Each structure stands twice: as structure tokens, then as C-alpha cells.
Amino acid sequence: MIVGKGKPVEEVVAMVEGYDRILVVGCNSCVAVCMAGGEKEVAVLASALRLAFRAKGREVQVEEAMTERQCEWEFVETVREKVERAQAVVSIACGVGPQTMARKFLDKPIYPGINTSFMGQPEEIGVWSEQCGGCGDCVLDEYGAVCPIARCAKRMLNGPCGGSQDGKCEVGNDTDCGWQLIYDRLKALGQLDRLERNVGPKDWSTDRDKGPRKIVREDVRV
Amino acid sequence: MTAQEMAKPVRKPLAVPEKVPATQRVLVVGGGVSGGTAARMLLGFGLEVVLVEKGAGAQPFEGQAGAELLTEARLVGLEGNFGDFKATIEAGGQIVWRTVGAVVVAVGVRTEPAKEVPLAITLTDFRRRMAAGEPIRNVCFLMDLEQSTPLAEFSLGLQFAFEAAQKKTSVYFLCRDVKVAEEGLERLYRSAREEGVLFIKNEARPTIAPLAEAASIQVMDLSPGAGSHLSRLCLTAEVIVVPEAFFPSEDNPGLAALLATDLDTKGYFQPANVRLAVGRTNRRGLFVLGDCRGPSSVAETIERAEATAQEIASLLGEGEKKVDWPVAVVDPEKCAYCLTCNRICPHKAAGMNLEEESAVIYASACYGCGLCVAECPSVAITIEKFSDAALVSSFASGGAG
């Protein structure tokens, strides 16, 4: 799922400093599950904003709202009334949410309340790790379903590099060496021979390299 | 649907069950002193008991109404919750299932004889020889050899020393210091001395050499009153007893995982929490008893077994249990099925309802603590008495109440 984390409250306060009526809107999808943009987080941020402005001597009206999935036109429409009442909106959905809101409510300032980071997996409560690089040309078949794009700091297709030590990556942060994981997995599958093949350079045109991407499915468009 | 209709969530009525089942049968895992005692007491309370013992037999148990003994058996699965556990047992190569209301784990400990002490036998072996009635002329107990002997083994040694002396055996008891930090031990020590047990303060490894039918033990006498100069004592003993080392059973981690309960840092079923210090666990209806919680004296074990049996009998009541404790309830409409409650619940009361595609809280297992309520990312869980509105202090909510 998409994983993000709340921005420091001071940063959000600075964004909406000059307004008297603010709406904080969250999303019930990925960001709720990763505890960054759900109903509770909306309540906490709204409360923090009210306290921040009160400490500056201003009574600011901060409303709260939730969208089921903030990337959908119809769900964004459900909060129209509250958006139109506000002078500015702080969205704590993933980056797609505020942008959808901005395309719907053309004259309304929309501000991001979280930092969206990656497509990742919840390893345990409170821990999410990046797993998919969104490269557009999945090569998991070659690597025992461990992604060299997302899990190797250098995105190498023919790793490992000399910086792999005791299963950890030289970048530190206790980051696992993706290539150790690939090796362990291929060994368990009995497919170590895959590592003996030299994989040619990736066609990165399916990744961000070719600019913002779009998928069009003509088969469902009539 | 209009945008307004989409904005209004469809709510299913939330309800806590009035009663939950309380099967009048208890599973006891382990047929030793603690398990056997608990089983007999539970039968005395009118409950049925299924005793699962991995060995070939257990203390006298069979033949009573409501008692089922499964030997060469082990627990391989436990589903369900208090009042309605479903145990999967492998017995003599067959798989059987039993529905029980509560589970008692009394799987004991693993012992290893102390290493590299020539001619020594363990406490267990000595107990066996005494029970068999073998006459022993003289015995030497060696405590605190490599490290301080734990209190449980020390008190056992003291007990055996006293009993041997009562049978007119000459008893030497070597130790670094006499540990009496448990009720009755000081009295036992004095009785042992009165009975003629010779306590010798010893801090170094004695020299042990075999004799014809005994062993010679040479040790420095450090007892106060030994005289102004140190003297070497030469003792002869037919039997040398060195306490065995106690270890948690190697089965414990697997069993703990199966039971969804915790071990302490040493591997015993006794996590450091005062609420769990009497054999309760994180789960309602699951109890741990005896040495598997940590080596304990026989007296303590029996007392605990009686108390646990009593608690289970009162917990299980008459066959059904009225739910008079707070219970958390999941609203399936709001639930994102994210599994946070499953992972955070310390009492294993949160599960998955695959048909509803929602999390579910089991009333029989729920303690009503509210950890899931606080953490649920979708705010989908409620406890009636402790709703969010109830927690927002009255003046914050506008002065109501």
C-alpha cells in the first residue's frame, strides 16, 4: 500500500498561517491504515491547529472531514460543502488526494499535511518497508519475487556490490542488502542459476524517466 | 447514488452477546505433580478433564467419571477462546479433537545433571533411591558448586537432607551459605541440624576421589567455630548429591506460539508482570502451572494447583457465562480489515471474520481494555461505556454532564 507519515505540525501551521477557516480532510484508504491520514489523524491535526492559533491569539475555525478514497472524483465530491466553506484545505491523504481535490475545486488552496513516501508492506505494527519501485516493467520473476529496484539502494540488476556486509547495505540505517535477500530466496527455490545470467540494461522508459505516466485500457473504454 | 447518499454510511446494529458458552471440560497438558493435582481437583469440582501426557503414563487418574487420559500425546493446535476452545491432540499417532472451556499448561522442566562431578547423582535420583527404601549410610550434598544453587533446588536438597537424617543416614551438607528465603525453610534448616545434618561452609570445589564403595571428599572447613586455623576435612560418603540444573523445556517456544501466549526472557511460562504471577496468562481461560513457570517447591506447586482449579471452576460456572464485562465491538461497515486490532490485542481476542470481510472481537476473550479501540485506524471499534464522547471531558464537549 501507499505509505506516508504526517508532516511536523509546525510546517502545516506555517502553510495555513493567514487563514481563518480551514478544513482538514483525510482518506480512509492507505493512509488511514498506515496511521497517517485517517479519521484519528484528522482529529489530532485539527486539534493541534486550533491550539496553535489560539496560542498566537487567534480563534481559527478548523473543520474536519473524511473521504473514502481521495483519488476518486465522486468521493471528493462528497466533501464539497465543507470545502466551499473553508478558505484553505489541508489534505492528509497521499499525494494523489490533494491533487484530485485541486482539480475539482479550482479556486481553493489545497495544502499537503503528510509526506507520501513509497509503496510498502506493513511488517509489524508501526513498521512499513518499501517493497515496490513502480518501475513499470516488473522483473520479480527473475529475482525470486524480491525486487532489485526497490530493495537495492543502487537499483542494480546484477548485484551484489562490494558494499554488502553481513546481509546489510553500506548505506546504513540497518537497511537489508536487497541482493542478500535475492540470493537467500533463489537459494531456497533452487534457482541460483538465475544469478549466473547477466541481465542487460533495463528499459527505464516504463519508469519515471519518460515523464509522468498514464495507463489507458482501451478494452474497458467504449 | 447521489453524493449525499454516498456520504451516509450504512450502519449495521452493533451488539455484544448476552451469554457465551462455558464448556464444562478442562484440558490439562502435562501429567506430572502439578498437572495431576490440578486434574484431580477439577474433577472434584464436577468438571470433566482431558489430561494430555507425552509419556506413557500419569499419576493415578483414570477410572474416575469425567476423566480422560491421553498418553503418548501432545497438543498440536488450539483454536477458539475461553469457554469454547477446540484442542487438536496427537495421541498415539492419531489426531483427536476435544472441546474444552479452559486449558492448563503444566509441562514441567528439563533437567540436566551437573557436569564433571565424579560419582555424583542428581536430586531426582536421590529422591528415587530414598523412595525405594535403599539404606544409605552416609550422603554428602554439594550445593553452590559452580554458581549459587537456586532456591528451589536448595530447598529440595535441604528437604532430602532432613528426611535422610531422620532415617539415620549421616548427612553432610556443603554450601556457600544457607538459603532460607521462603516460608518454612528456616524451620527446616533448624530441624535438619537438630536431626544431625552437618552443615559445612564451603566455597571452593572439593577434591573428590573414589574409594572402595564410597567416595572421599576433601574440603576446607570454613565454618565459624572451626578454630583459629583452617583445617582440611576428609569426609567419606557413599553417595554424593549435586543438584541438577533446571532448564525450560525445549517444547516451550513452540507451545507458547501455539497457545498465543508469552514466555519470559529465560524461556519459562512466566512473563514479568505481577498480574500474571499466579499462573494466569494473557488469555482468559488459559493457565500455566508448576515447574514450567520456573522451578518451584512441591508445596508451592500443590497450593497453586488447588487455587487454579478453584479459579477455573468459578470461571466456568454452570455451562454458560453471562457477559458482564466490557466488550469491544467492531463495526464491519467502517472496518478496513487492516488487522491492526488482531496484532495489538494482548489477549488474542481479535480475529478475522472472512465472510463479513471484517475484523471481529470475541466477547469471551475480550477484557474490554480498549487498546484496539484507541488504535483502530478507521475508528471502527467501540466499547459502550468508554466511547470517544465519554472520554472527552465535560467542559471540552461544551459543559454537558
Added chain:
Amino acid sequence: MNGKLVAFCCERSGMVAWQEAQANGGLPAELEVVAVPCAGRIGMVHLLKAFEGGAAGVMVFACIKDSCDSLRGNLHAEKRCESTRAILRSVGMEPERLEFCSIAPPMGAEFSEVVRTMMEKVSSEEREG
């Protein structure tokens, strides 16, 4: 701010200590007590709402380490208090207005002491303006 104090009390420890403190007398009239089944039930939003409602000081009374009936509820509560204090700092409020207190049931005197200390702390801050 209205000079009020809010104490969130775990039913197994804080509430019992509060009852003992009440019986001994001396608790300020400004104190409002909110009962919870376990301190782990308390969320950041409840703490912030208490401040929003005008509370000058907020206390959370939880069971002492290794005595929580739900094993970890007191640890969750402590973490949430830390996070809430960070927010107080971010919005220009004194983080000391929120206190996390480990308490055992028979500690009525300590309960009174914590409340008294908080009362003094927030009153002096009021005076300093």
C-alpha cells in the same frame, strides 16, 4: 484556559488511588476525572481535546510497569503522551502541562501530590502570563 485539571485514570490503578485521595480530602475542585478501562484506551485526540476545552493541565494515571492487566496498555499510553507533548511543543504550549504518571492502587497520597504539583505548575505559568 479555565484553570481546570483533567486526570485520565486507569480503572485498576488511577481510579482506586483517586478514590483514596478523595476520601483523605484535599483534591482541588478544579480536578475532573475521566475513567478508562486501561490507560491504553486513551488516544492523543482525547488529550488534545482536553486542552482545547480549556484545561490548564492534563494527567494520565496508568499502572506501573509490568503490572498492566493488558500487558502493554500503560506503554501505549506513555508513548501517546510523548507524542502529544511533542505536539504541544510544536504549537507553542508548554509540554509540562501534560504529565504521565505510573501509579499503584493504594497510592492515594501520591495521587494528591501529583495533582497538587500540576496545580502549582499551571498556576505559576498563568501568573507569568
